[in-house]
Amino acid sequence: MTDTALRDAPLPGGSGADDVVLRARGVGKSFFGVEVLSGIDLDVRRGEVHGLVGENGAGKSTFMKILAGVHVADRGTVEFEGREVSYTHPRQAMDAGLVTVFQEFTLLPERTVAQNVFLGREPRRGGFLDRTGMIARTRALLDDLGVGFIDPTARVGSLTVAEQQIVEIVKALSFDARLISMDEPTAALSDHEVELLTAIIRRLTARGVAVVYVSHRLKEIFDLCDRITILKDGAHVSTDDTADLTPAELVRRMVGRPIQSYFPEPVAGTVPGDALLELSGCGNAFVDGVSLTLRAGEIVGVAGLQGSGRTELVEGVFGIQPFSRGTVRLGGAPVRLRHPREAVRAGLALVTEDRKAQGLSLGQSVLDNALLVVRSVFAGRTRAARRDIPGILSALEVSSRGVDQEVRFLSGGNQQKVVLAKWLVTDPRIVLFDEPTRGIDVGAKVAVYQLMRQLAAEGKAVLMVSSELPEVIGMSDRILVMRDGELAAELPAGAAEHEVLAAATGAREGAGDVVADPRVAGAEEQR
Amino acid sequence: MKRVRIDSTVIVLGILLLTIAVGAVLVSTVGRSFFSAGNIRDILTGMSVLGLVAIGQTLVILGASLDLSVTYVMSLSSLLAATTMAGNPGNIPWAVTLTLLVCAGIGLANGLIVTVLKVNGFIATLGVGLILQGVLNTNFQGSAGAVPWDFQLIGATGIGPVPLSTLIMIALAVAVWFLLGRTRTGAHLFAVGGDPEVARLSGVRTRPPLIAAHVMCSLFAGLAGLLLASRLGVGSPTVGQQGGYALLSIAAVVLGGTLLLGGRGSIWGTIGGVAIFAVLDNVMSVMQVNPFLKDVVRGVVIVAAVAVYSRRAIVRRRSRFGPGGTRTGGDAAAIAAAPAMAAASAALDPTTTTEGGAR
Numbered sequence: 001m002t003d004t005a006l007r008d009a010p011l012p013g014g015s016g017a018d019d020v021v022l023r024a025r026g027v028g029k030s031f032f033g034v035e036v037l038s039g040i041d042l043d044v045r046r047g048e049v050h051g052l053v054g055e056n057g058a059g060k061s062t063f064m065k066i067l068a069g070v071h072v073a074d075r076g077t078v079e080f081e082g083r084e085v086s087y088t089h090p091r092q093a094m095d096a097g098l099v100t101v102f103q104e105f106t107l108l109p110e111r112t113v114a115q116n117v118f119l120g121r122e123p124r125r126g127g128f129l130d131r132t133g134m135i136a137r138t139r140a141l142l143d144d145l146g147v148g149f150i151d152p153t154a155r156v157g158s159l160t161v162a163e164q165q166i167v168e169i170v171k172a173l174s175f176d177a178r179l180i181s182m183d184e185p186t187a188a189l190s191d192h193e194v195e196l197l198t199a200i201i202r203r204l205t206a207r208g209v210a211v212v213y214v215s216h217r218l219k220e221i222f223d224l225c226d227r228i229t230i231l232k233d234g235a236h237v238s239t240d241d242t243a244d245l246t247p248a249e250l251v252r253r254m255v256g257r258p259i260q261s262y263f264p265e266p267v268a269g270t271v272p273g274d275a276l277l278e279l280s281g282c283g284n285a286f287v288d289g290v291s292l293t294l295r296a297g298e299i300v301g302v303a304g305l306q307g308s309g310r311t312e313l314v315e316g317v318f319g320i321q322p323f324s325r326g327t328v329r330l331g332g333a334p335v336r337l338r339h340p341r342e343a344v345r346a347g348l349a350l351v352t353e354d355r356k357a358q359g360l361s362l363g364q365s366v367l368d369n370a371l372l373v374v375r376s377v378f379a380g381r382t383r384a385a386r387r388d389i390p391g392i393l394s395a396l397e398v399s400s401r402g403v404d405q406e407v408r409f410l411s412g413g414n415q416q417k418v419v420l421a422k423w424l425v426t427d428p429r430i431v432l433f434d435e436p437t438r439g440i441d442v443g444a445k446v447a448v449y450q451l452m453r454q455l456a457a458e459g460k461a462v463l464m465v466s467s468e469l470p471e472v473i474g475m476s477d478r479i480l481v482m483r484d485g486e487l488a489a490e491l492p493a494g495a496a497e498h499e500v501l502a503a504a505t506g507a508r509e510g511a512g513d514v515v516a517d518p519r520v521a522g523a524e525e526q527r
Numbered sequence: 528m529k530r531v532r533i534d535s536t537v538i539v540l541g542i543l544l545l546t547i548a549v550g551a552v553l554v555s556t557v558g559r560s561f562f563s564a565g566n567i568r569d570i571l572t573g574m575s576v577l578g579l580v581a582i583g584q585t586l587v588i589l590g591a592s593l594d595l596s597v598t599y600v601m602s603l604s605s606l607l608a609a610t611t612m613a614g615n616p617g618n619i620p621w622a623v624t625l626t627l628l629v630c631a632g633i634g635l636a637n638g639l640i641v642t643v644l645k646v647n648g649f650i651a652t653l654g655v656g657l658i659l660q661g662v663l664n665t666n667f668q669g670s671a672g673a674v675p676w677d678f679q680l681i682g683a684t685g686i687g688p689v690p691l692s693t694l695i696m697i698a699l700a701v702a703v704w705f706l707l708g709r710t711r712t713g714a715h716l717f718a719v720g721g722d723p724e725v726a727r728l729s730g731v732r733t734r735p736p737l738i739a740a741h742v743m744c745s746l747f748a749g750l751a752g753l754l755l756a757s758r759l760g761v762g763s764p765t766v767g768q769q770g771g772y773a774l775l776s777i778a779a780v781v782l783g784g785t786l787l788l789g790g791r792g793s794i795w796g797t798i799g800g801v802a803i804f805a806v807l808d809n810v811m812s813v814m815q816v817n818p819f820l821k822d823v824v825r826g827v828v829i830v831a832a833v834a835v836y837s838r839r840a841i842v843r844r845r846s847r848f849g850p851g852g853t854r855t856g857g858d859a860a861a862i863a864a865a866p867a868m869a870a871a872s873a874a875l876d877p878t879t880t881t882e883g884g885a886r
Contacts, residue, residue, distance in 0.1 A: 089730075090728045090730075091728075091729070091730030094730070095730075106725045106728050106729060107725065108717070108718055108721040108722055108725055108726075108790065109721075110717070110721050110786075110790050110791040111717060111718070111721065115714060115717075119714070119718055119725075119726070119729040119730075119731065120715075120718075120726070120729035120730035120731045121730065122711050122714055124711065127710075128705075128709040128710060129708070129709045129710060129711065129713075129714065131708075131709070
């Protein structure tokens with residue numbers, strides 16, 4: 001069945017309310033007093049693919065977790081096949097036929113495909129596991145999906161990501177699923193793998209299974225979905241037939257909000273100077289063909305979807321996953337940074353994505369944390385650094401009971417400021433930020449932004465990776481967009497959110513006028 | 528098409544065969560025969576006590592826990608059995624039952640502390656072990672009790688060159704192999720050890736398998752204690768500690784290819800690991816190697832074997848470009864899978880390749 005035929009044909013079993021497998025009304029959820037979902041209404045029909053789109057933080061994942069029984073809704077009702085349901089454990093939802101395929105796989109890499117599919121409800125015969133039966137039933141499910149090339153006795157860890165994704169779906173089907181919700185199923189898949197997944201989903205819907213499909217890739221949403229629901233800031237924006245929606249309109253509805261005004265203006269007199277960091281054709285196992293120039297006095301933002309290689313790019317520069325191809329120049333001189341220690345010595349700093357796991361030693365004091373890098377890399381400068389730190393901390397307005405307090409007792413914003421202090425005291429020339437404002441309050445965010453402006457004014461180069469589009473747009477002098485491990489586009493300061501999103505998702509419309517990258521243009525021509 | 532990975536049990540067997548080959552040559556240089564019936568009996572006898580402890584330890588480690596209390600359980604078991612038997616053959620059934628019940632109780636305590644109180648297995652069993660040591664030291668000053676001759680026969684008889692104790696150990700290993708491969712408890716133990724959250728989301732009750740593993744581990748330590756009592760003829764409050772069985776059993780399990788983090792491993796790997804230690808000990812005894820050098824050799828073997836396994840580290844993030852990748856120009860596995868995938872998608876929906884698949 002072609003996608004248009006599927007889309008235009010009347011749904012099997014007639015029309016109207018009978019077709020609705022899942023009916024959500026006014027579903028709301030708050031965490032710690034913060035409302036993340038406010039009254040979501042959603043109808044999912046038998047045999048349809050229902051796209052669920054929205055920006056990060058729009059509430060898609062929370063909604064899916066409520067369906068899956070991971071979270072319980074505070075308000076509203078969910079009806080599944082006409083009965084009101086409220087699951088408190090994922091297994092209850094699965095047994096009812098409402099199965100979720102999460103972004104994080106729920107597979108055990110050391111166990112076989114069959115063992116994973118039947119985990120928790122292994123068939124038994126005479127008290128012992130019915131292994132042959134388990135393998136036969138798994139094989140039947142795989143054959144049924146047309147993926148008989150996956151061996152039910154293969155270790156899941158030996159399969160490709162796409163095959164693992166299929167095993168997740170097979171696991172879902174083994175529960176006799178009537179509704180499967182999928183969270184970004186293609187985030188880690190390549191194009192031919194996406195095609196296979198698409199074919200599998202079509203086969204499922206032809207049988208009357210309903211699919212809720214969450215993805216950031218607009219092409220897939222438009223290719224695959226019958227109807228699209230847009231969420232924004234925890235609220236329902238619209239539900240439309242795919243035919244009635246254009247990608248440009250969809251992006252506009254997803255974003256449609258004014259950029260917050262708390263981004264400070266550049267410090268007067270800041271001008272881009274010499275190139276401090278130049279990458280040409282750099283690549284490793286995670287990113288490829290990256291060429292960029294970072295100048296003194298410049299703030300360059302890096303945008304991209306989850307898994308697009310944003311973090312891997314800065315990890316490559318900083319020597320965590322050293323580049324195996326291409327050349328890196330610092331201040332014009334070629335260097336090879338094979339270890340973070342070499343990067344620090346060369347004048348780089350990296351404020352990592354996960355401050356608790358990668359940025360701080362939580363059980364140690366503010367002072368010890370602030371001295372972490374200096375002590376280990378520039379031991380001779382420790383004494384001077386010890387003198388400087390109180391000044392740096394107070395300039396950053398860190399509120400703690402003193403430099404002896406353990407950082408674990410500080411708020412997220414203050415912890416982040418300690419991380420910043422740790423790097424400022426090394427006096428870096430190039431500062432890489434990875435998600436610098438994740439999980440911190442607005443006041444601390446503004447402090448981080450002001451620091452970036454100040455660093456630029458002092459003639460340092462700043463590279464900032466962020467999944468918050470307003471932040472990238474509000475702070476950057478230039479915006480680089482990563483997609484599938486490569487630099488997909490470079491946009492000027494003040495680019496619109498939908499332009500960045502279009503470049504990051506590879507959307508067809510709304511991208512043509514801004515994307516100068518020949519690779520993307522080539523992809524356009526092919527279509 | 529088929530992607531082969533060398534099974535760790537195969538590696539262990541390889542190391543074992545290598546050890547035997549080198550050992551046989553070395554033993555022959557001092558004019559003795561490695562393969563004589565007497566020597567083989569010595570090696571197998573050396574395997575049975577450590578083997579019993581290591582089988583139990585395998586279960587616990589597969590569940591991502593540890594048991595350091597086994598040494599004290601062994602000592603307690605030997606004392607309980609010997610003092611209850613008190614030289615009277617009629618007391619044997621009762622003494623064995625009582626001993627094993629007490630051991631199971633200790634295992635249950637370990638399991639509950641680990642699963643319900645959520646104390647790390649290392650610390651939980653260290654604490655329980657210290658408590659047992661205190662109990663032993665306050666109640667027994669030295670060897671105590673008497674084991675009747677009928678019971679001593681278990682440690683002394685055999686079929687041909689194969690001691691009865693080794694046969695018991697192997698029979699129990701087969702039982703555990705069955706448990707791991709053919710029961711839900713076994714499957715769920717692997718799951719809980721591999722990733723408790725995945726297990727929970729799949730509807731596995733995560734506590735029972737690990738509690739069962741701890742109970743069985745203590746039972747196996749109890750059996751090892753009974754075997755020692757049968758060999759010594761008395762119970763001893765220090766017999767477990769002297770053998771260093773806790774760490775040695777963990778070493779044998781890891782040497783056997785079981786992941787210390789849990790979720791991967793096999794019982795036959797463990798038996799292989801035990802056999803390697805037994806052969807090493809035997810060769811060094813025959814060669815009259817300095818006892819301190821023995822420990823050095825053991826240490827080197829453990830470190831070397833685990834270093835080999837670490838080379839096959841679990842990849843946490845799949846690469847996208849180059850070797851191991853799933854994308855452009857990557858991963859042999861992905862390339863190998865590509866034609867099958869393309870064929871499958873074509874068969875499923877021919878329109879995708881012609882209509883939507885301009886790429």
